[in-house]
Amino acid sequence: MIVYGGTNSQIEKQNQCIHDWSGPYMDNISRYYRCNKCFCLDYDIKNYEEYKNFCLDYDVKNYEEYENLRLKNEKIKDDKDVKDFEYGSKEWKKEFSNNLTFYQKEINFSELPDVQQTKPMIKRGIKKVGVKDIIIPLMLESINGGHYEINAKASMYGSLDDKTKGVSMSRFIQTLQKYLKRPIKYFMVCDILKDLRKTLEVKDSYIKFEFKLPINKKSPISDNSFPVYYDCRFEGKIVNNKFRFYQGVKVQYASYCPCSAELCNHLNEHDLGGYPHNQRSFCNAIIECDGNSIWLEEIIELIEKTVINVPYPILKREDEQEIARIAYENTMFVEDSIRNIANEFDKNEEIKDWYIMVDHEESIHHSNAVAIDYKGVDGGFDDRLYL
16 A cells, blocks of 8 residues: 555645644655644655665565556546545556555564563562453343343453563453353353463453343233343452352332331321322342352342332332332331341342342432441451442
């Protein structure tokens, strides 16, 4: 590819330019001059010797043929609208390819430097280094059979010893290539982590997939259903040769204040009226389990049955009345919510460990009400931030 003059609009701009030009600069084809104010470019090849000096990757066997074809193309561009003069018109490209021979100098890629494998200036290991928020296609199995095809955000990390400067970030993503068309599950996460350790030559490896899981939600009275998308995640790690797997969900619900409800009852006793305040609330939970012993859908269902007051995509009047009745019978503080959820998690033998954060977005305060709890098993979740 020979660059000479630029596009028609560039050449016109060059002719009109009255500013100072700097140069010459060089690229892998030729040298050029540049206007420092309006950024016009002017490619200039004065003679074949200069051309060879500035051409790093290509060479022209017959410079006279090149010059003749270039002059001919100068006439072509006056008569035709060449949108990309850098590549030239069809006539130019055809004659150019027939009359001129290019070759690219061979490079021994095995001799390319690998800076990551050099010694670091500061001899210190790093706990986790990698990539995050990579958007990937993902297949996810459904509890009802079949699978979902969804997009997920993937984050991957590896430990780094004190003798290596860095890791190859592209190898993280390359490792995922062969897994994109397989439904993600417990054993697949383990296989990816093993591959990461082998490919990156690291001791420990970590991975997290964040995605939205669709579940059809049916109205409490009327026969109306519509999918609701729940924020979910899978996490895995191999640390000290031990694999651990986690599942996380975020579930929205409504909380009705018991104190406000009692105050409204007191007003009713004095022939006055009042409505208890309520708030949009969220339960963030992450659990540890062995294998595919519990589904994401089961975790979500367990939480929703515990908090009771849940939202629906479609509501008729009879549905809204039923929600009001259920809310009247199931008021709860943030403390009530987390105790009830934790109690149900403890009852489930498939859940080895858990960490819960409950957030009530208060409607009569500027602040939120928050509660955090964890099971407290040895070597499990503790008071460090997980959610």
